[in-house]
Amino acid sequence: MNTEILGIILMYATVVVLAIPLGRYIGKIFNYENTWLDKIFNPLDKLFFKLSGIDPTKEMNWKQHLVALLTINVVWFVLSMLVLTNMSWLPLNPDANPSMSADLAFNTSVSFVTNTNLQHYSGETGLSYLGQLILMLWQFISAGTGIAICAVVFMAMKERTSETLGNFYSFFVRACTRILLPLALVVASLLVFNGTPMTFEGKDTITTLEGEEQQISRGSVAAFVAIKQLGTNGGGFYGPNSANPMENPSYFTNIVETISIFLIPMAMVFAMGYVLKRRKLAWTIFGVMTIGFLLLLIPSIYFEMNGNTAITQMGIQQQLGSMEGKEVRFGSAASAYWAINTTCTSNGSVNAMHDSMTPLTGMFTLLGMMINCFYGGVGVGFLNFYIFIILAVFISGLMVGRTPEFLGKKIEAKEMKIAMIIALLHPLLILVGTALSSFLYAGNPTEYAGWLANPGYHGFSEMLYEFTSSSANNGSGFEGLGDNTPFWNIACGLVMLLARYLPIIGPVAIAGILASKKYIPESNGTLKTDTATFGLMVFAVIAIVAALAFFPALTLGPIAEYFSLK
Amino acid sequence: MKNNIIPAIRLTLVCLVFFCGIYTLTVYGISKLAPEDSSFKKSESGFYENVGQSFTSDKYFHSRPSAVGYNAAGSGGSNKGPSNPDYLAEVQARIDTFLVHNPDIKKDEIPSDLVTASGSGIDPHISVQAAKVQVKRIAKVRNISETTIHQIIEQQSEKSLLGLFGTEKINVLKLNLKLDQLTTTLKQ
Numbered sequence: 001m002n003t004e005i006l007g008i009i010l011m012y013a014t015v016v017v018l019a020i021p022l023g024r025y026i027g028k029i030f031n032y033e034n035t036w037l038d039k040i041f042n043p044l045d046k047l048f049f050k051l052s053g054i055d056p057t058k059e060m061n062w063k064q065h066l067v068a069l070l071t072i073n074v075v076w077f078v079l080s081m082l083v084l085t086n087m088s089w090l091p092l093n094p095d096a097n098p099s100m101s102a103d104l105a106f107n108t109s110v111s112f113v114t115n116t117n118l119q120h121y122s123g124e125t126g127l128s129y130l131g132q133l134i135l136m137l138w139q140f141i142s143a144g145t146g147i148a149i150c151a152v153v154f155m156a157m158k159e160r161t162s163e164t165l166g167n168f169y170s171f172f173v174r175a176c177t178r179i180l181l182p183l184a185l186v187v188a189s190l191l192v193f194n195g196t197p198m199t200f201e202g203k204d205t206i207t208t209l210e211g212e213e214q215q216i217s218r219g220s221v222a223a224f225v226a227i228k229q230l231g232t233n234g235g236g237f238y239g240p241n242s243a244n245p246m247e248n249p250s251y252f253t254n255i256v257e258t259i260s261i262f263l264i265p266m267a268m269v270f271a272m273g274y275v276l277k278r279r280k281l282a283w284t285i286f287g288v289m290t291i292g293f294l295l296l297l298i299p300s301i302y303f304e305m306n307g308n309t310a311i312t313q314m315g316i317q318q319q320l321g322s323m324e325g326k327e328v329r330f331g332s333a334a335s336a337y338w339a340i341n342t343t344c345t346s347n348g349s350v351n352a353m354h355d356s357m358t359p360l361t362g363m364f365t366l367l368g369m370m371i372n373c374f375y376g377g378v379g380v381g382f383l384n385f386y387i388f389i390i391l392a393v394f395i396s397g398l399m400v401g402r403t404p405e406f407l408g409k410k411i412e413a414k415e416m417k418i419a420m421i422i423a424l425l426h427p428l429l430i431l432v433g434t435a436l437s438s439f440l441y442a443g444n445p446t447e448y449a450g451w452l453a454n455p456g457y458h459g460f461s462e463m464l465y466e467f468t469s470s471s472a473n474n475g476s477g478f479e480g481l482g483d484n485t486p487f488w489n490i491a492c493g494l495v496m497l498l499a500r501y502l503p504i505i506g507p508v509a510i511a512g513i514l515a516s517k518k519y520i521p522e523s524n525g526t527l528k529t530d531t532a533t534f535g536l537m538v539f540a541v542i543a544i545v546a547a548l549a550f551f552p553a554l555t556l557g558p559i560a561e562y563f564s565l566k
Numbered sequence: 567m568k569n570n571i572i573p574a575i576r577l578t579l580v581c582l583v584f585f586c587g588i589y590t591l592t593v594y595g596i597s598k599l600a601p602e603d604s605s606f607k608k609s610e611s612g613f614y615e616n617v618g619q620s621f622t623s624d625k626y627f628h629s630r631p632s633a634v635g636y637n638a639a640g641s642g643g644s645n646k647g648p649s650n651p652d653y654l655a656e657v658q659a660r661i662d663t664f665l666v667h668n669p670d671i672k673k674d675e676i677p678s679d680l681v682t683a684s685g686s687g688i689d690p691h692i693s694v695q696a697a698k699v700q701v702k703r704i705a706k707v708r709n710i711s712e713t714t715i716h717q718i719i720e721q722q723s724e725k726s727l728l729g730l731f732g733t734e735k736i737n738v739l740k741l742n743l744k745l746d747q748l749t750t751t752l753k754q
Contacts, residue, residue, distance in 0.1 A: 007731035052577035198597035215639035243685030331733035458647035480645035
C-alpha cells in the first residue's frame, strides 16, 4: 500500500488509541477522582488558588460561571493589548521588531484570547519574544477556558436536579495544569529532540553553499508549538506555521503535531461518557463526528494526491500530487490530512498553504469550519455539537409526537430559541461578513486591489475563508488575502468576539436551565439518544443546516473554480 | 462582576509566571538534554541542515522554487490559487527554464515539486525523482560519471519512516555537500 496513505492510517489510529484513555483521565479530573498525578498537582493547584485568593470549593450557578469566564477574558484582552502595543521597548526583543498598530493589536489580542489564533502579522517580523510568550500564555489559558466551560456543561447534564454546577476557577486551573501542561511538556520534549529550536537568541546569519547571506529566525519555538497544537489554538511561531522546517522538521514531528491537533477534542467526547456514565452516548457522538470527518477527509486526500489539473495539462507528472504550497517531507496526503484535521477542530495551524490547494479541498476545509463540531475546538467543539443534539431531539420529538427530552430533561420553547439563535449565528456572521467585503471590493476594485492575491472565483474564496475562519474561531487562512488593514483587522476581530462568546453563553444557558428542571427517569416512552437512529438524525440536522446556509456561497467560490479548471 | 475582577487579575498573573516562565524554562532545560545531532544546531559544515538554501547554479542540485527567495527570517508560500493565470504562467516559465538547463530531459519526466513553490519557501528537501532528473546536467558540468552521482543519490535519499510511513526524499544541502566532497577527492 502507498506509504503516504499508511502514514495517515497510522496517525488516525494512534490518536483514537490515545484519546480513549485520555478521555477517561479528563473525566476523572472533572469528577474530582484520584489520579496518579495528584501528588504533583494537588499542591500546585493549592498554590494557584492561594496566590489568587480564590476559594475553589465555592459552588456557582450557570450565570456565575459565565460572569467569571467573561471577567477573566476581559482581563486577558487588556493585558494583551498593553503588551502588543509596547513590544518594541519592552525586554526580550533581540531582533528589534516593532510594536503593533492599535487595529492589529486589537485583532491579535481578540484572536488569541478567543482561541482563534488568526494571524494578520508574521511571527518572524511582527512579534518580539515577549510578544510570543504572552501569546503562548493565551494559548494555554484560552484552551483551559474552553475545557472548563465544557466541564460545566457535563456537570449540568448529570442525572439530577441542581442549580449549582461546580466552581469555574477550579475547572479552569485543573484543565490548565492537569491536562494541557503535562501533554505540552511531552510534545515539546519530542520536538526539541527532533530538531525544533528552543532558544532565546536572536537571528543567526550564515553564508550559504552558493555564497549568499541567509538570515535564520530562531526563538522559543518548541514550547510554543506544543501548546498551539494541543489547545486547538493554531497560531504559528513562524509565518507559514508548521510548514516551516524549524517549526515542524520531519515526518515524525509531523505525526506528533498532527496527533496533537485531534487528541483533546476527541478525548472530550469520551470524557463526557465517563462523567455521565453514558459510554454508549459517547460512542454514538464519536461515530457521528467520525463519519462527518471521513466524508470531508477522503475526497480531500484524493484531490490533493491527484494534483492540479492545470499543471497536468502542461505535461508535468503529478505523482507527488499538488505540491504548490506543500513541503516534500510531508507530501500531499499528509498535508491534506492535516488540513481537514485543523479545520474540523478549530485549530487553524497549517503544514501547507490552504490557499494553493485544489479547489474542492479548499471547499472541504471551508466545510470543516462551517460545521465546526466534528470533534471541534477543545471543549467548545462539544458545545457546538450539543446545540445540534438539542435541535435533533426537538425535531425527532415532533416527528414521533412526544415531548422532546434529553437525558431526562424536558426541552421547551426557551431552550429551543437559544439553540436556534446559536445555530444561525455562525452562518449569519460568515455570510454577512463575506457579503460586505465582496460589496466593498466590487464597488472599488482599484482601492482594494491589495486584498486579493488571486483573481476570480478564488479571490472570492479568500474572503469567504477569512470570515469562516474567524467565525469558527479557527485561525487558518487563505493567506494570499492582504488582511493587515483596518477593515479586516476590525471586522474579523468583531466576528471572532461574537463567535466565541455567544456559542459559549448559549449552550451553558441551555444546560444550566435544563439542570434546574425536574429529572424524569427514562421510561419506554423516552426517545433514546444513544442509538444509531438518533445519530443519523443529528447528522442529518448538521448536514441540512450547513447545506442550506452555505451551499450558495460555496458555489460562487470553490465549486465554480473547480469547474473552470476542468 | 466586581467580586471577580481582583481574583481574575491575580489568577492571570499566577498563570503568567507559571506558563510563560516556569513552563518555558522547563522546555528550555529539556532542550539542553537533547543530543547534538538531533537538536536544532549548526552541523559540522557550519550550516543548518533543516533550513533549505537556494541552489541555482548548474553544478549543484537545484532546490525547489521559493516564493520568498529562501529567506529564513521571513518564510512563506506563494499563496497562489490553482486557477490563477499569472501563477500558471509562472509554472510554465519554470518548466521552460528547467528544460533549457537540462536539455536531455523530457517534459513528462519533471516531477511537480521542481516547478512549484513550497509552503515555507525554505523547504530543505526535493523528491528523489527531482534529484534524478538533474543528474545528466551535473555529470556534464562536473565531469563525473552519471553512475557515481546516482550512487550518491541512492546513499543520501531518506526512506519513508520505518520504510512504511510517508514520503521518500532527499536533503538538497546534504546532497550538494557530498557532491562537493566527491569532486575534491577526485581532484586529489
